[in-house]
Amino acid sequence: MVRHGIARTLTVLSALTASIALSPMAMADGKFDGVTLRIATWGGSNKAAIEQSIVPKFEALGGKIEFVTGSPQANFAKLIAARGRAPFDVMEILDAQLPDFAQTDYLAKIDLSKVPNTKYLESWSYNEMGMASWLTxxxxxxxxxxxxxxxxxxxxxxxxxxxxxxxxxxxxxxxxxxxxxxxxxxxxxxxxxxxxxxxxxxxxxxxxxxxxxxxxxxxxxxxxxxxxxxxxxxxxxxxxxxxxxxxxxxxxxxxxxxxxxxxxKYGRLGIMKSSKNYDAALWYVNEFVGIDNQFTLATQTGVFPTNKEVVAKLGSDPVLKQMLELDPAKLGKQxxxxxxxxxxxxxxxxxxxxxxxx
Amino acid sequence: MSAREDGLIAADAVRATPDTRAVAAGKAMRWRSRQAVNFWLKWVMVVLAYVFLHAPLIVVIGASFNGGGEYAAIEFPPASPSIEWYFEIPMQQFEALGLSFALASLASLSAVIIGVPAALGLVRSNLPGKTLIGVVFRSPLQIPAVVSGIAFLQMYYLVGDATGFFAQGSFIGLAIGHIFIAIPYVVGTVVAVLQRFDHRLEEAALSLGASPWRTFRRVTLPVIMPGVYAGALYAFMVSFGDVPLSIFLTAPGYVTYPVELFSALENDFDPSILASGTLVILFCLVVMIVVQRVVGLDALLKIGGTGKGR
The missing domain is CATH 3.40.190.10 (Periplasmic binding protein-like II)
Incomplete structure (x- = not known):
């Protein structure tokens, strides 16, 4: 009886240990322990979508994401006022702002070899200075x-x-x-x-x-x-x-x-030169253009994905299929x-x- | 028609023949009907003014009770009445609300501490360049808040470079900016009261042996209190509702309520904003009623009033 009790306790304990060991937190390799990544982006549903699809993954790696909410124009003004020492690591940039950024030296070059999700993107949509993160x-x-x-x-x-x-x-x-x-x-x-x-x-x-x-x-x-x-x-x-x-x-x-x-029209993600969290910023950029986030963003905020796989997935929604242009050939001509x-x-x-x- | 004219009509009526009496009675009737028209015109104007001022609030409150699920739009009167959005208010909005109340309270209190002595100095001292100093105190009203926001941000970085203390993205940084925009309101209202101040009251207190500090505390301060309260209230409202300055000084963890709503609305429409806005309107209303009943807001805000309330 006692032996059975001990066996049962051991079984429960080992099951608990195993479940803890296999939980996402414990599975984390602690790659970003103590890192706080600051993202300059819009609030509202945009932030909520990112909180749903990217934040938990980053937290599982030991880091924390904070949002500096505001329009890209307001965040660019902050950047100018701070002379490039941005209070954020990654920033949403509008296509219309690209010439302004070209005249500054605020953006770090993106190491494209560390952004494997570029395989899902059209070649026009990314380079070392930015990654198209959404379209409308x-x-x-x-x-x-x-x-x-x-x-x-x-x-x-x-x-x-x-x-x-x-x-x-x-x-x-x-x-x-x-x-x-x-x-x-x-x-x-x-x-x-x-x-x-x-x-x-x-x-x-x-x-x-x-x-x-x-x-x-x-x-x-x-x-x-x-x-x-x-x-x-x-x-x-x-x-x-x-x-x-x-x-x-x-x-x-x-x-x-x-x-x-x-x-x-499209938006881009840029990594700030002043960022002290370059690797974490690269991870974020890669996740942003990944399938999970692009799908969440498209379905929850109404923007169009830059990820080709997600474009194909949207066709399964009858309303989106009716309202959006999903044909890659026609998209290329817009x-x-x-x-x-x-x-x-x-x-x-x-x-x-x-x-x-x- | 004045009381004197009214009296003359009555006197005429007494002296007059039946014919002239009839004319006088006609005049009096016309006067009375004009008075009635004036009375109703004033009422209509008041009602229209109230409707104009409160219509946006009524629409916000009404539309906050419109259901419609995820894809709801602003609809007034609500097409599908529901309180679902009151349960969907994000926690960040409550946190931002708490920060805004703390910030506005600090800004209005600090504006009083700085603004009252400044107003006394501006009205009573013989400082050289007094006019220029007055302009400096009023300048936050003349500079667009967006410009002030950028200027503060730049200043914080410059100060940070020199001292190692960077105020941007902190509560202190936000508070300094809000105090800056709040001060002119206190200075303005207190200066207005002081300019009409009867100096004989102070002279009487001093000649009866009161010390200057006691005179200030027991005579001057009670008389200027309506101006101080009015200025503090304006300062609170300006700080509480500010977006253009705060948008440059906020940071994660220090986002004010209007900036939180503005950021949410810039990219999307979330009906929970209407619900949280309604709660804030009701909260302000309750605070005003409580203040009115406990302190007597109308007496406090009446420039030149006793300041004692009920």
Whole structure:
């Protein structure tokens, strides 16, 4: 009896020992013991997705991740104020900021041999100075029921928004908003201009009879819900969100020029030169573009993945399949803006003079 | 119509013939109807002003009770009433709220400690360059908070390089910035009270043998208290609601409530923000009611009032 009791106790103890030994914490090789990695990124659902997919893995390796939340513009201002001594190790950078970063010496070179997940990325999307971490597909999101009521065909390009039936029922991004520059460029090119000549784009926007120049894409979800707008220039993630919230909406990837259909904007991850946690930062960058995080980010925040495997996975969701462009061949032909060719201050000046003051 | 004119109409009515009496009665009726119109016009204006001021709060509170699950949008009145978002408020928002209250309390208290002597000096001293000093104290109101935020961040790095103490990303760093933007409100309200101060009160106390400190404590301070309270309240509100300055000075673990909400809203819309906003509105309302009942807020804020409350 006693022997059985001892045997049972030993069995329980050994099972406990084994379970502790096999737990993720104990399995950790302590690679990042005591390391606190600071990430400059957006708050909200973006941070929540990273907390779900990356933070537990990093903690299992003994480290800790802290977030410096704010827009890339605000974080860049912090960087300038601190003369490059960033209060963070890794930073989200917008494509429109790349020329600014090119003029500084704030970014460390990424040792690509330590980022094996680059095998899942398109070659254009990474180099030693940064890794494309997400994309957005900038679309025309329109209310299918209202269009049917008005007898309007589905739009194919921005000029289709210039119609009396849509007077005061359109929302497009303000130039200072996240999607502002990319969409302004796309509208200008579609209207016959180019990156050096945006006047045709301004003229087209003035013809549109816009209700609201949105500063946050979330505004359009509410406006579709309340019926204030029938069409919006907005990234597909917001249109998906509007559809999931109950609005009868559909995306259109606008024809820009010749065989260019659709617009992309993207973000990059950069490692700060001032970082004292370079190896941990590399680990983070690799995890960020990995399948787990890219899928979580895409499904929870509405951005488009840069990871090709995840793009293929999204096709299994009927709503995403309907709203997003998933064909790799077509994705490759979408417009991405080369901001090294853009005088952003001049664009903002022209916008302010023509759109804001009128 | 003044009381004198009213009296003249009445006197006319007494002296007058039946015809002129009828005219006077007509005048009085017109005057009364004008008074009634004025009365209702004032009420309508007041109601419109209240609706204009409170409509955003009503929408926030109403929309916070809209369910709709993960993909909810702002809907007022709520389409599917629910309190689900009150259970989804992230813990970071409560932590940020606690920090904001502590920070705003410290900023308003420090602004009083610095601002009251500064106001006394500005009004009563013969310091050379007094006007310039006054401009310096008011300057935080003239400098955009974003610029102040960047300037503070740069200053902290410069001080850190020189002394080894880096204030950026710390509570102290945040507090210094908030005290900076809070001081002008206390200085402004206390200066306004002091400029209308009756100096004979102090002279009377001094001539009756009170020491200067006792005179200040028992005579001056009670009279300027409404200005101090008003300034402290403004300072608290400015600090509590600040985003542009704080966004440059916050760091992990030291994120203020408005910055937490702003960061969350920049990239997404989370309906739990409406719920936490509603809780803050209700909390402020309760605090105001308690302060009103215990101290008498209206008496305290009445510049030139007794400052004793009820």
């Amino acid at each position: 597909q900038e679309t025309i999101c329109y209310n299918t029921e209202k269009y049917a009521e008005l007898g309007l065909p589905a739009p194919t390009t921005y000029r289709d928004l210039v119609t009396p039936e849509l007077k005061g029922r359109i929302s497009i991004p303000d130039i200072t908003s996240g999607g502002g520059l990319a969409n302004f460029a796309a509208i200008s090119i579609a209207a016959g201009g180019d990156l050096k000549n945006v006047k045709p784009g301004i003229d087209l926007i003035q013809d549109m009879n816009v209700l609201k120049f949105w500063s946050r894409g979330g505004e359009t979800v509410t406006q579709f819900q309340t019926g204030d707008i029938y069409a919006a220039v907005v990234h597909a993630g917001w249109c998906v969100r509007a559809k999931n919230a109950g609005s009868p909406v559909q995306t259109v990837h606008p024809v820009i020029k010749d065989d260019i259909v659709g617009v992309q 417009l991405r803006i080369d901001y090294s060719q853009v005088n952003i201050s001049d664009w903002v000046d022209q916008w302010t003079r023509a759109i804001v003051t009128n």
